[in-house]
Amino acid sequence: MIARAAVALGAVAAVSAPLWVANPYHLHVLIMAGIFTILALSLNLLLGYTGQLSLGHAAFFGIGAYTSALLALRLSWSFWLALPAAALASGLAGWAIGRLALKLRGAYFVLVTISFAGVISLVSINWMDLTNGPLGLPGVPPPTLGPWTLRTKTAYWYLVLAGAALTYLVCHRLVTSRIGRALVALRDNEPLAESVGIDGTRYLVLAAVISAAMAGVAGSLYAHYTRFVSPEVFLFSYTVTMVIMVIAGGQGTLAGPVVGALLFTALPEALREAVAWQWQMLAYGVVLVLFVFFLPRGLVPALNDVRRRAAPSRPPLQ
């Protein structure tokens, strides 16, 4: 009951945000939180539901950003076409990683994802003709909707909100479906899952593709918001932030990444005045270690556990 009320309140607050958020900088923070929510949800699909950690997720984010920016800048594509194209490009990369991961698990998968991200990053720096190298791509056009241009923060906030809501919906439908059950089964007990006909290869690749495509969407949204894309999108700190959001928020739940994204976008901003960015990143490292020791499944599952113990009869996993 409390959870549902909180969600409803949150939804109302989100939709009405531009009305009561006075400082445009704070609205900017909210927009970034929205983009990170999409990223966290995408990483969670892989980490929380299949149990595979991808530390190269920034690569999918970056591929989406660059694809969208390049299509808009060089071929004058509309944002509404560039976005799905970005998702497609990232999804394709996700497919490649998924197929690579067939034989590999755990630490080896992580290493392959990092290496992949490293190669993509180097390509973006060195392939000057395509990406303009370290100088980046300035002047990415904002989205247009009929006669309007979504240039203001308010307009973009609604776009990002829609994107985040859509991503959440996709995740929810997947996770509560037969496919979601297959993913969880593969994570919890792969031999058993295979013994009842669940094809591990197929579902891992599927999860990787969808996860990457969603990160690509986030990239596209980012590109048309900041209107500048450079190899900095491949910065490891983006991946780190995503990972913290998922781990601290709660892997394997849907609310977890959302909570994590909000927390770890809002927190740095709130502390911005008081604490330098390097101290925050240092704190992130410590926080990660602490969570692994004390709250390995993250905040939301821990809260769920508390609730479960308080009220023993609950409906089955939906």
Place this chain on the structure above:
Amino acid sequence: MEQLLQHLVNGLVLGGTYALLGIGLTLIFGLMSVVNFAHGEFYTLGAYAAFAALALAGLPFFAALLAAIAAGALLGALCERALLRPLRGHSIDTIMLVMIGVWIAMQNAELLAWGGVARSIPHPFPTAPLTLGPLNIAPLRLFVVLTAAALIGLAWLLIQKTRLGTAMRATFQDRDTAALMGVPIGRIHTLTFAFGAALAAAAGALLGPVFLAYPSMGDLASLKAFSVVILGGLGNLAGATLGGLLLGVAEELGAGYVSSGYRDAVGFVAIILVLLFRPAGLFARAERIG
């Protein structure tokens, strides 16, 4: 032809330090099964320790090297005792995440301590290159490769010939039997990790003066260390040595003949290709330590 030889020599200089990194990590990852994503941070620590010793305390070069090794060993031991021992028996993923946390924390601590501007580490060697036949080599680089070779030799001796080394190999081959034979398992774990970290720090102290010291230098070092370990096979000392040299040479040749912008990609591509096609490493038939 001279160019080729020159590249080879440069490759061996780099490769020697990569071998140090790789040997350290193959002990930690291969024997202890700890996915040490913070390995590069010990490398960075070594570089900054050397910087502090040389630029701030004005110590001679050897002392700086020893300081770096000591720093690496101490912090490594601390890490193992405080973080890894309580988690022993947990899944490899949990340990991986903890080491990622250590990675982030250490890197940003370096950033806070030393600032983001790259530091040049002073060294006592003349800058004029020595000429040996058709080859030129800077005295510093010659020193680096010789010291690396010496350290590699010492590492081999320790692992293969001393009682400590035997105890290490025993612990990771069959823990229970080793424990029954009176091997202090906990201490061996701490010492192994400390040793691996010390080697990484040594690599940092050696390469730091050749290039520059900056807080994120460890990221690439970590990945190259993993690359070497994967090339050589987990826990394979000879493999790590050869793998390190191979990587160094491949990078130099790639940078020289293909493109210098992509030199770091060699390590990445090596990881991907080896894991796909020869997951046991290139030298799979060579003897494992553990």
Place this chain on the structure above:
Amino acid sequence: MLVVEDLQVEFGGVLALAGVSFSVEPGTITSLIGPNGAGKTTAFNAITGYLRPTRGRVAWQGEPIAGRRPCEIARRGVVRTFQRTSVFPTLSVFDNVRTGLHLRGTAGVWSILGRMPRVSAEERRLAAAADEILTFVGLAHRRDERAGELPYGEQRLVELAVALAARPRLLLLDEPAAGMTGAEKDRLVALIRKIRGDDVTVLVVEHDMRLVMGISQTVIVLNHGRVIAEGAPAEMRAHPEVIRAYLGSSDAPA
């Protein structure tokens, strides 16, 4: 009908299975027995795709399955349980069984994302089927509890329910009675008989001789990776080879 021909599995120089041949008649309960290390679980692993045989053929209903992946073999109706209890620990008992029903669903990504009505209909069907299976094995009262938190004997029932959900035509049970109390074993025997009544062929690996002799039409005896005897239960009790095999090891037939 399951036909195993000259099945061989080698691990680093050791022949875990040294050329095993037998067949299992459809609609029967057949037991695979033998001392520890005889190769029973290895045979299961090789038949169900968890091990690749170094030599030999396995055919199910005329189709070769040796060397295929476990999920493909399951799709052909061959399902196994595991020696050490194997459930999805964090899921509820109901969800464990629903996962086992995976192959009975056909909803693909796009219909799921689009929330097509046939998906909801299918989910309802699957939920009903899961409840049916829970009632069949007698776990309906544990429906919403976490599988990992159940007592051992009931976890083994969950395991059985999950295997049944996958609609096997051939069910391989690896030591299903291990660790069970007498009462639990009786319940298990009744269940196995009910399963066979549904026209499912059952192949059981077991150490409990009373159970084995009680339910099997055929008993196959393995030792050192070979079949040393095959026949009706009564014959096996008196078979000199079988007795020698067991006397030579620590577990004698009860």
